[in-house]
Amino acid sequence: MKKAILFLAVFLASQLTTYAWLGVEVPKDDKVLTNYGSSKQDSINGEAFNVFVWNIYKAKKEGWDSQFKSVIKDYDLFLLQEMLTTENVLNIFSHTEGVSFTGATSFMYKKDGKRTGVATGSKVEPTWQKFLRSKKREPVLSTPKITLFTKYPIKNSEKELLVVNIHAINFVSSLSLHSQLQDAADIIKKHNGPSVFAGDFNTWTLEKQLFLKKITKEVGMKEVEFKNDTRKKMFGFILDFIFVKNLQVLDSQVHNDLYSSDHKAISAQLKMIK
Known part of the structure; x- marks a missing residue:
């Protein structure tokens, strides 16, 4: 615990130095969601579809765009956290053939207008999209974290796939994280169909881990396991x-070959249970 407190103190001090001059703005509700690109497929193949999840570290590391482009052909859904609307990110979001992206903005930098938050990409257009902000805000910048919900039609099924993309609130109490997770779980619970709940949960204490496992179990979700678990x-x-x-x-993987972030990308091949 002392190690954790020391780390937090050093981290927050560095953030004060790094971001004090920037200034941030949390957008109004009608300015949170932004759509890019267009999809070509009309439904998800419930017999086998592939989900790719990655905290992209604001695409700051060299080679991120080429590494992300290299996996696009192999996946149907892309859940990205720490999205930042830099030129290379916007180029991928707007000009990747056959893929649409929905961005959900946590906050914007006043200096250059860049947005940061989460983004969900798909080779199928979403039929519904919604966001929820965390009720609590993070220290230093006083900004919320965001959860993005999208739904997609499933081939030969009346049900839809619900995809929940989360970047969980950080450097706050376990109860603050619990609140954000519970809000997401309440929507998952009401959905009559298959669901994916994935992202960066910031569960770096035992209590936060236990909250996550308890809430997901209560709504009938199972954790995807990884044989090469280097997350x-x-x-x-x-x-x-x-x-x-x-x-x-059907399959799962940690992508050790993708190194242009401080997080490892993870993926899963899934099949609808009829």
Whole structure:
């Protein structure tokens, strides 16, 4: 615990130095969601579809765009956290053939107008999209974290796939994280169909891990496991997860070959349980 407190103190001090001059703005509700690009497919193949999840570290590391482009052909859904609307990110969002992206803005930098938050990409256009902000705000910048919800039609099914993309609130109490997770779980619980709940959960204490496992279990979700489990850890606890409901896991992977972020990308091949 002392190690954690020391780390937080150093981190927050560095953030004060780095961001004090920037100034940020949390957008109004009608300015949170932004859509880019267009999809070509009309439905998800419930027999097998592939989900790719990655905290992209604001695409700051060299080679991110080429590494992300290299995996696009192999996946149907892309859940990205720490999205930042830099020129290379916007170029991918707007000009990747056959893929549409929905961005949900946590906050904007006043100096250059860049947006940061989460983004969900798909080769199928969403039929519904919604966001929820965390009720609590993070220290230093006093900004919320955001959860993005999208739904997609499934081939030969009356049901839709619900995809929940989260970047969980950080450097706050376990109860603050619990509140954000519970808000997401309440929407998952009401959905009559298969669901994917994935992203960077910032669960770097035992209590936060237990909250996450308890809430997902209560709504009938199962955790995707990884044989080559080299996911990012903080203080020994894993941060990035994929949970599924009414879906069978056919395969899963941690992408050790993708190095242009401080998080490892993870993916899963899934099948609808009829």
